[in-house]
Amino acid sequence: MSDLYVGLMSGTSMDGIDAALVEFGETSLQILHTVSHAYPAELRERLLAAIQVPLDKGIDAVTELDRATGAEFRDAAVTLLDGAGVDPACIKAIGSHGQTLRHQPDAEPPFSLQIGDPQTIATGTGRPVVSDFRSADIDSGGQGAPLAPYFHEWLFRSPGATRCVLNIGGVANVTVLADDQDTIGFDTGPGNSLMDAWIRKQRNQPFDRGGCWAAEGSVSKALLDQFLAEPYFALAPPKSTGFEHFNLAWIEGHAVAATKPADVQATLCQLSAVTIADAIRACAPTSRDLIVCGGGVHNPVLMQAINEQLPEVAVDSTASAGLDPDWVEAVAFAWLAMRHLQGLPGNLPSVTGARDSVVLGKLVDPA
Numbered sequence: 001m002s003d004l005y006v007g008l009m010s011g012t013s014m015d016g017i018d019a020a021l022v023e024f025g026e027t028s029l030q031i032l033h034t035v036s037h038a039y040p041a042e043l044r045e046r047l048l049a050a051i052q053v054p055l056d057k058g059i060d061a062v063t064e065l066d067r068a069t070g071a072e073f074r075d076a077a078v079t080l081l082d083g084a085g086v087d088p089a090c091i092k093a094i095g096s097h098g099q100t101l102r103h104q105p106d107a108e109p110p111f112s113l114q115i116g117d118p119q120t121i122a123t124g125t126g127r128p129v130v131s132d133f134r135s136a137d138i139d140s141g142g143q144g145a146p147l148a149p150y151f152h153e154w155l156f157r158s159p160g161a162t163r164c165v166l167n168i169g170g171v172a173n174v175t176v177l178a179d180d181q182d183t184i185g186f187d188t189g190p191g192n193s194l195m196d197a198w199i200r201k202q203r204n205q206p207f208d209r210g211g212c213w214a215a216e217g218s219v220s221k222a223l224l225d226q227f228l229a230e231p232y233f234a235l236a237p238p239k240s241t242g243f244e245h246f247n248l249a250w251i252e253g254h255a256v257a258a259t260k261p262a263d264v265q266a267t268l269c270q271l272s273a274v275t276i277a278d279a280i281r282a283c284a285p286t287s288r289d290l291i292v293c294g295g296g297v298h299n300p301v302l303m304q305a306i307n308e309q310l311p312e313v314a315v316d317s318t319a320s321a322g323l324d325p326d327w328v329e330a331v332a333f334a335w336l337a338m339r340h341l342q343g344l345p346g347n348l349p350s351v352t353g354a355r356d357s358v359v360l361g362k363l364v365d366p367a
Contacts, residue, residue, distance in 0.1 A: 004032070006080060006094040006127075007334030008073050010116075012170025012193055012243050013295060014039065014047050014099065015206065017073055019080040020330040021091075024338055029155070033084035034327055037076035043068055050101050051243045062115070069099050070117030074124035081125070088126050095337025095361070096121055096131045097329075103134075103242035105143040111135075112144045118364040130337040130361040137347040142354030145240035149175040149185030149351045151332040156321050162287040164280055165318070166306075167329065168192060168296025171241060172276050175351075176284040182350035186237035188279040189230070190246045191296050194268045197248040202261045211301025214269040217262030226254045227271045233278070238353035269302050277309030293318040293325035336360055 003023055010017045016038040023030045039047065046065060073096055081088055098114030105112060118131040134144035152165040152175040162178040172191035176184045195214065196207045208214055230250075232241055256264050280287065290313050296302050297317050307315050317325040339346045339360070346360035 004086065004091050005334040005338050006077055006091055007330040007332065007337070008076060008094060008096040008121075009330040009333055010073075010097065010099045011294075011329065012051075012100060013196060013207065014044055014051075017076040018327060018330040019076040020327050020334060021080055021084050021086065022331050022334040024335065027154075029323075029331065029335075031324070031327060031331065032086070033080060034330075035076060035080040035083060037072065037079060039072060043072065047099060047101075052247065066115040066117050067120060069115050070120035071124075073098070073116045074121045077121060077125050091125075091127045093337045093341055093363075094121060094125060094127050094129045095133075095333035095335070095340075096129055097133060097333045098131055100242065102244060103145065103240065104244065105138060105145070105240055110138050110144075112138060118362075119367065122364045122366045126366050128366065129364045130340045131364065132362045133333070133336055133346065133360045135362075136358045136360050137352050137354045140347075140349075140354035140356045140358050142347060142349065142352030143238050143240040144352065146173040146175075146185050146187060146351065147336065147347065147360070148173070148329060148332040149183055150346060150348045151335045152185070153177055153183045153348070154335070155323065156291065156318070158289065161289060162284055163289040163291065164284050164287045166276060166280075166290055166292045168272070168276075168292060168294040168299075168302070169329070170196065170243065171246070172272060172296070173240075174276065174279055174283070176287070178284070178287075183348055184237060184283060185348070185351040186279070187240045189233055189241065189275040190268070190272050191294065192272075192299070193243060193246055194251055194271070195265060198251055198261075198265055198268055201248055202265075207295075208265060208299070211269060211299040213262055214265045214301045217260065217264070217266030219270045220259050220263050220267045223255065223259055223264065223267045224270055224274070227267065228274065233275050237283070238351060269299075270305055272296070273302060273305035273309050276306055280310065280313070288313055290315045291318045291321050292316070293323075293328035297325045
């Protein structure tokens, strides 16, 4: 029980915190317990507001939000360990991704900001916390994202074949695992984020459950062509993006006013499917195996659209490769915390564009 780690993850959808208790072997893992910890409604609204417009209260607002978010990450970890009946002393470390507010790897200077005060988590659990996973890669000239591909390589590589791993969170990112090349991975563009933003605006719902609203609409080819003219999609990797770029303002910068709202939703769903498929065809043309994780795996309309775009590829969830698709990201940050304690690199320069392989994260001990 001494090789146990906790992974904490909250993505751009900001619906809450995924917490996983994981035991790692040399080439395998076992998930012992999981918890989905929802953000309080008031805090979620503040977080959503913070990524849509710059905070206007300066350092006080950022710090207060950092502490409040850290308290939720702490509570998620405590609930996880209580539910598992595990003594916190058995946990070697907690890997906490935090909540991204800004990701600007191409700014000058580049940066990526995740909040969720690690000291609050460490003090509240009594265990060391590894956080701030992106800065070291950015300091080495990388994008600081995506970070899961090294974990994907460790767990999902299929010898003798090319396999793609697709995570559909707010942003979609793909990892290409092949024997004849270094692992590559990058953000393809929007996953769920644009659909979430549109349904919040039009229907005051947090997301399109089961893709039902998109299914009511029809794809507008003219609008889809406008969306696809976005320069990001034509960029070669390494590349990464976020809510700063693909958001409600981005949607409304196109001719959506002349399109029925349900048709816009259907077109946004198709946009995610087409850009994902285009990226896979461009970077892994021989792949016949795509395994999917993240919230988008539960949207049958989106999954069907991806299937139609990639008719020669077997599309399945990561459950078929041994890991529940809802917990891949949280487990990845538990794994990265383990790598940190072992003094081993956590990034792949072939993915992020960094100059060097570097140890990721900063360690915070309990007060």
